[in-house]
Amino acid sequence: MKFLAPVILTALISVAASGSVRSNVCPSPYEPLDETRCIFVDAFVAYTWQETVDLCKTHGGEILMIEDCETFALVYDYVRSQDATKGKHYWIGATDEVEEGAWKFVNNKPTPMGIPFWGVNEPNNGNTYNCAFMHASYNHYWYDSQCGNRYNPICLKTY
Ligand SMILES: [Ca+2]
Incomplete structure (x- = not known):
């Protein structure tokens, strides 16, 4: 058993690795985020918030919506792990345009508030x-911002 363990471990790792390689099912320009998205x-190109909403629809997806910590962690890791992407601001598909302080995603679901999503005392600019x-x-x-500012887009698409 002492010599068998590394073989079993290697087999398990290769199964796990092949299961996570799904690049063939994400249409360009998308890359895999997890098993379903x-x-x-x-x-490289910055857009207004509304332009980002429209851009993502054009690409068959939706502007980034983060409804749980796991999704935030996945997106965070994706963005922060690459030199080209880690220094940019990115729009999130959340707005309180309709009713001040009532933040909602573009799919009309309520946006999570507070820690660990928002910055300290954010949103705070009325x-x-x-x-x-x-x-x-x-x-x-x-952070909250003026919707006409230009930041970089992130789109998500389910498989
Ligand atoms: Ca506001």
Whole structure:
């Protein structure tokens, strides 16, 4: 058994690795995020919030919506692990344009508030800051901003 263990371990690792390689099912320009979702990050062209919503629809997906910690961690790791992407601000598909302080995603679900999603005391800029983005200088925690600012887009698409 002492000599068998590494063989079994190697076999398990190769099964796990082949199970996670799903690049063939995410259409370009998307790459795999996890077992059910593809991600597209454009680190080179900045858009307004509404332009980002429209861009993602054009690419058959939706502007980034983060409804749980696991998704935040996956997106965070994806963005922070690449030199081209880690220094940029990214729009999130959350807005309080309709009712000040009532943050909702573009799919109309409520946006999670507080830790570990938003920056300290965010969102805090009232009626003129109605769109959310991930702030590159603050560990990509969420901040409110003017929707007409230009930040980089992240789109998600289910397989
Ligand atoms: Ca607001």
